[in-house]
Amino acid sequence: GAMRNRAEVDATLQTAKVNPAELLPVVHCLSFGPQAAAGECCLLQLEPGLCAEIEAGCSLVIRGEKDEQAVLCSKDKTYDMKIADTSNMLLFVPGCKTPEQLNADQESCNIIHSQIAGFSNNYWELRRCRPKLKKLRKLLMEDPYEGPDSRKDQASTFSKYTTEDLLSLIQASEEEILHHLQVIDACKIEGYWRILEFDYEMKLLNHVIQLIDSESWSLKKVPLRTCLEELGSLEPTAMIEHILLSYGRKYFDDAGEVYFEMHEDKICRAIAQMLLQNAVKFNLSEFQEVWQQSVPEGMTTGLDQLKGLALVDRSSRPETIFLLKVEDLPEGNQERFNSLFSIREKWTELDITPYIQDLCAEKQTVGALLTKYARSSMQNGVKVYNSRRPIS
Amino acid sequence: ATACLARSGSAGGLAEWVLVELQGEVEPRQSGGLAGSLLGDLHYTREGVPVLIVGHHILYGKVVQLEKPFAVLVKQGAEEPGPAGLDTCYTIAALIKTKLLFKTRPKPIITNVPKKV
Numbered sequence: 001g002a003m004r005n006r007a008e009v010d011a012t013l014q015t016a017k018v019n020p021a022e023l024l025p026v027v028h029c030l031s032f033g034p035q036a037a038a039g040e041c042c043l044l045q046l047e048p049g050l051c052a053e054i055e056a057g058c059s060l061v062i063r064g065e066k067d068e069q070a071v072l073c074s075k076d077k078t079y080d081m082k083i084a085d086t087s088n089m090l091l092f093v094p095g096c097k098t099p100e101q102l103n104a105d106q107e108s109c110n111i112i113h114s115q116i117a118g119f120s121n122n123y124w125e126l127r128r129c130r131p132k133l134k135k136l137r138k139l140l141m142e143d144p145y146e147g148p149d150s151r152k153d154q155a156s157t158f159s160k161y162t163t164e165d166l167l168s169l170i171q172a173s174e175e176e177i178l179h180h181l182q183v184i185d186a187c188k189i190e191g192y193w194r195i196l197e198f199d200y201e202m203k204l205l206n207h208v209i210q211l212i213d214s215e216s217w218s219l220k221k222v223p224l225r226t227c228l229e230e231l232g233s234l235e236p237t238a239m240i241e242h243i244l245l246s247y248g249r250k251y252f253d254d255a256g257e258v259y260f261e262m263h264e265d266k267i268c269r270a271i272a273q274m275l276l277q278n279a280v281k282f283n284l285s286e287f288q289e290v291w292q293q294s295v296p297e298g299m300t301t302g303l304d305q306l307k308g309l310a311l312v313d314r315s316s317r318p319e320t321i322f323l324l325k326v327e328d329l330p331e332g333n334q335e336r337f338n339s340l341f342s343i344r345e346k347w348t349e350l351d352i353t354p355y356i357q358d359l360c361a362e363k364q365t366v367g368a369l370l371t372k373y374a375r376s377s378m379q380n381g382v383k384v385y386n387s388r389r390p391i392s
Numbered sequence: 393a394t395a396c397l398a399r400s401g402s403a404g405g406l407a408e409w410v411l412v413e414l415q416g417e418v419e420p421r422q423s424g425g426l427a428g429s430l431l432g433d434l435h436y437t438r439e440g441v442p443v444l445i446v447g448h449h450i451l452y453g454k455v456v457q458l459e460k461p462f463a464v465l466v467k468q469g470a471e472e473p474g475p476a477g478l479d480t481c482y483t484i485a486a487l488i489k490t491k492l493l494f495k496t497r498p499k500p501i502i503t504n505v506p507k508k509v
Contacts, residue, residue: 028434062395096410099440
């Protein structure tokens with residue numbers, strides 16, 4: 001129909017017994033736009049920072065397979081998405097001015113015809129969450145790199161993933177994905193992200209350790225150039241450099257030469273894993289003896305190095321130790337706790353912390369997690385935690 | 393699967409719309425459906441109070457600055473996967489930082505009081 005005019009608006013005001021003198025001169029005549037009922041518009045409630053990012057021109061991405069709950073990713077953060085219902089009707093109106101804007105306007109028009117673009121009684125709510133990165137390691141473990149001599153690698157590229165592949169499959173922001181690839185010591189081989197198969201990784205590490213020993217280098221000053229020269233005939237130079245980067249800190253001397261300061265803790269930990277993976281559990285004191293003998297000269301082993309990798313059972317006689325890797329445990333909070341309590345009924349905070357630390361959300365503490373998912377009691381004067389529910 | 397939320401390509405800044413929050417449901421008055429039909433007249437008092445006249449009702453509301461702004465997402469037509477393998481594409485058409493909240497019960501406008509005979 002024809003658009004309302006000022007006379008019609010004034011007539012309505014009169015009928016409604018509203019005094020025009022009490023109103024600002026501008027009226028918005030609201031009508032429904034041609035696509036208003038089509039339902040193609042929806043609302044997304046923004047967390048702090050996201051609004052500024054959008055205004056700066058950043059894109060957002062929604063990620064999720066059919067069997068996953070959708071998440072929204074900015075450049076560096078991940079958010080759970082949930083529909084929130086409201087009992088009210090929300091209309092979205094372009095070109096509608098607020099009283100401040102009208103007062104500031106010098107324009108003399110007194111009718112604005114605004115078309116309602118859409119309406120809804122719900123909106124998407126966001127909540128910052130931990131990036132869902134367990135799948136990343138799972139994908140890369142489908143086809144770990146076993147070295148150039150492995151015949152397996154000449155096969156298809158089926159289980160191999162480029163950065164773009166990972167971005168479309170992993171429910172996390174790009175920055176969180178790239179950071180995690182670094183954390184798990186992944187490397188790019190022929191454009192695909194790969195994790196080294198553990199035995200191959202140990203083989204490479206062993207080459208470096210033997211060379212350090214035969215050259216009598218300080219563990220704090222391992223020269224890249226010589227490593228590549230001496231070991232280049234045994235393994236690809238990219239792999240030698242990768243193992244040095246994984247187990248050492250790269251730096252330059254005054255002459256610009258590249259050196260590595262080897263990570264004592266990380267090397268000891270890897271050697272422990274190599275020893276522990278061969279049996280279900282070990283006699284603790286025997287293990288500690290063999291372990292110390294197995295690490296490079298000058299390095300000192302300690303159980304603190306094994307947090308999140310192995311668990312000591314001090315209740316058994318003799319005391320034992322067994323492999324328990326946090327990355328093998330479930331990603332969801334409740335599932336993680338269920339899993340831990342089925343492995344051991346009662347945990348001290350010291351023992352359980354390395355296995356739940358990664359569950360902490362931004363600003364959440366281990367203590368808060370324990371309060372929520374466990375029940376505490378005293379055992380022999382020590383505070384222990386057990387499951388809140390019966391474990392089948 | 394990935395859905396990309398891209399900004400509208402407009403050269404200027406992102407448009408800012410306003411949310412109008414009403415109680416109840418929106419129903420077309422005429423049988424022809426909603427498109428093109430009038431909702432009502434929106435006025436502001438000199439003190440900045442929004443006043444909405446809808447049919448035979450008058451509603452008083454308030455201007456609320458949203459603590460958490462909204463982005464308005466518009467689904468893009470494509471049913472088939474796009475060039476980058478994306479299943480769906482949305483554009484962010486606008487941001488909403490302000491809402492006009494009408495929570496008071498609408499006051500009916502009495503138009504015709506029949507004279508007693």
